[in-house]
């Protein structure tokens with residue numbers, strides 16, 4: 001019988017992501033020593049398949065093969081994908097998910113871009129704000145996340161309000177606090193209604209936002225409604241993973257204590 005892990009971190013990037021060089025086995029070895037279950041969650045971005053450093057259809061078999069090897073040695077591992085949702089490519093995203101669903105333990109939906117500019121990269125966010133204004137960027141982002149949740153393609157949604165990552169750097173950001181709060185809460189309630197897991201993403205702590213996604217105040221408000229969450233450190237290297245472990249354990253214990261931990265179906269025991 002596999003031992004029950006002490007906690008789950010379902011969001012780790014490996015050398016199959018353009019922004020990481022860490023092999024799966026390196027995380028697995030470290031996690032194994034602490035009896036943690038880890039889920040690999042590399043990017044799959046349909047709008048950027050022409051970029052050679054991004055995962056594409058041809059590389060999926062390689063990714064799955066690498067996982068099989070690691071999983072044999074470390075059974076407390078799972079394989080997911082962080083799949084970008086684009087409302088204008090919705091049918092292509094759905095087709096991809098249908099074709100590959102049985103190969104993966106779970107798909108986590110995400111929005112990183114507005115008009116193909118990444119809101120999670122400062123220079124691209126600056127471009128967007130210059131073109132559209134901060135309020136419009138936020139509104140478009142949240143609408144896109146709503147589409148991702150409504151699509152029913154995903155077990156969970158990653159960093160649901162990551163558009164806020166660099167927002168404190170922009171003038172006028174404080175006037176948008178209520179828009180952020182209202183929209184993020186609405187989206188979390190929608191997740192809860194549709195049985196979609198909400199990721200507690202730790203990466204916001206390392207950015208000007210300085211908070212987890214979604215914020216603890218929101219998590220506290222959502223718990224009585226029986227929303228379900230899992231924790232994702234969103235680490236891109238072993239040192240990020242190791243640094244995140246104390247907060248990860250703390251958040252995980254908090255969710256368990258409040259009966260609010262949810263796991264993708266493939267990971268549920270019994």
Ligand SMILES: [Zn+2]
Nearest residue numbers: 082110158159
């Ligand atoms: Zn992400």
Ligand SMILES: [Zn+2]
Nearest residue numbers: 011013082234
């Ligand atoms: Zn990620």
